[in-house]
Amino acid sequence: MDTYYHPKDLAHFPDIGKDAPELWQKFLAWYNAVFAEGALSEREKALIALAVAHTVQCPYCIDAYSTACLEKGSDIEQMTEAIHVAAAIRGGSSLVHGVQMRNHVDKVSM
Amino acid sequence: MAKVLPTLRKQQHPLADSAYQRRLLDDLSLRPFAEAAASAGHRPLKAAGISVLQLNVGKRCNQTCAHCHVDAGPERKEVMTRAVLEAALNFLAQSDIPMLDITGGAPEMHPDFREIVERATALGRHVMDRCNLSITRLPNYSYLPEFLAEYRVEVVASLPSYAAKTTDTQRGEGVFEDSIAALQHFNRLGYGKEGSGLILNLVTNPVGAFLPGNQHSLERDWKAQMKRRYGIEFNHLYTITNMPISRFLDFLLRSGNLEAYLEKLVTAFNPTTVEGLMCRTTLSVGWDGRLYDCDFNQMLDLGVGPQAPQTIFEATPESLSQRVIQLGQHCYGCTAGLGSSCGGATV
Numbered sequence: 440m441d442t443y444y445h446p447k448d449l450a451h452f453p454d455i456g457k458d459a460p461e462l463w464q465k466f467l468a469w470y471n472a473v474f475a476e477g478a479l480s481e482r483e484k485a486l487i488a489l490a491v492a493h494t495v496q497c498p499y500c501i502d503a504y505s506t507a508c509l510e511k512g513s514d515i516e517q518m519t520e521a522i523h524v525a526a527a528i529r530g531g532s533s534l535v536h537g538v539q540m541r542n543h544v545d546k547v548s549m
Numbered sequence: 550m551a552k553v554l555p556t557l558r559k560q561q562h563p564l565a566d567s568a569y570q571r572r573l574l575d576d577l578s579l580r581p582f583a584e585a586a587a588s589a590g591h592r593p594l595k596a597a598g599i600s601v602l603q604l605n606v607g608k609r610c611n612q613t614c615a616h617c618h619v620d621a622g623p624e625r626k627e628v629m630t631r632a633v634l635e636a637a638l639n640f641l642a643q644s645d646i647p648m649l650d651i652t653g654g655a656p657e658m659h660p661d662f663r664e665i666v667e668r669a670t671a672l673g674r675h676v677m678d679r680c681n682l683s684i685t686r687l688p689n690y691s692y693l694p695e696f697l698a699e700y701r702v703e704v705v706a707s708l709p710s711y712a713a714k715t716t717d718t719q720r721g722e723g724v725f726e727d728s729i730a731a732l733q734h735f736n737r738l739g740y741g742k743e744g745s746g747l748i749l750n751l752v753t754n755p756v757g758a759f760l761p762g763n764q765h766s767l768e769r770d771w772k773a774q775m776k777r778r779y780g781i782e783f784n785h786l787y788t789i790t791n792m793p794i795s796r797f798l799d800f801l802l803r804s805g806n807l808e809a810y811l812e813k814l815v816t817a818f819n820p821t822t823v824e825g826l827m828c829r830t831t832l833s834v835g836w837d838g839r840l841y842d843c844d845f846n847q848m849l850d851l852g853v854g855p856q857a858p859q860t861i862f863e864a865t866p867e868s869l870s871q872r873v874i875q876l877g878q879h880c881y882g883c884t885a886g887l888g889s890s891c892g893g894a895t896v
Contacts, residue, residue: 480769481766514714516712
């Protein structure tokens, strides 16, 4: 079956580095540093990543960070709440632009 | 919530046959574990003394956990015989092995459990009880917390999650509630409290086909959550990787996760874990007196090597302390990531 996304393609992510190796190395170093334990724990970062993955709707990230969240001790209830946070921000960011809508309506209306 | 199945033995499942399990893992065409161990400088892998004598006193258990490598359950009949017990305690007495680790099934269901604890303590050894917690809520075993406290037994208790749904998925409906009540009881006796000397450690296995996370980070999180949610304190959290054996192997097959999980274990092979593998310092004794390098080998019927005494009856500490360890593909479970053992991560 023809499809754009293949789960096994995630394992080939490093192939991106083949034709721009220096940039790939810089990305990898930064990426690993981002997800390392810091002021936020690895577990907290994985939950944030999971939420963002749903916002940008990256199926590879959703798979990878679902597993990462489980490994780092989160459960399905916590992960579901994280997704709701993502959805709430997405929904809220649409809704808050309604203030701009209302401002414009006020300006042009009698 | 997932249904907890009867034991593989009761189902007359092909996986109840240890030889079948070993063939299944061997047929996956993965790099032989012996080669991986050799790449870490251990050719062959040998024991480095015995610091833990682990007795598996039987396969009878009041639970049938979904991940159990023992295939333990209420209808199992295998119970350590009196003769084996005597031989094991004599072996302990003749040695300077500092720790006795009592496991099962539910080890407390052995009719002579109290005597084992009393005699090992009288020998001055540190005794550890691998406790499923719910056993202490059964009327015939309600004496356990006070008894264990009296003999200052270290309690190593299994709890996969601080949430009910995840725990009950692995261990059976209602087990979480019983576990929390049991832990609160242990706390009231002083277990897990700073300075009491009564050690209460928790063991968590992932509830699925994934590896455990960083043990130190998880311990920090668990301490905060267990205290906040249930007022429970404990000493340490141990993470244990699920071994592709018995009921967890059955789950891997049924869910289509076997190849991916084994690949994950092999890819995560960490050579620095080999030096501290628990089989190198543990001697495992089966209910019938047969000797094994670890409880996992025991459940795969992989006895100690041919050069070593095969049963506790002819064993001496000297004849076993430098033995060649018997390896199999399941061993990747103990060398993935930060390593795994009965005492948690090994690096």
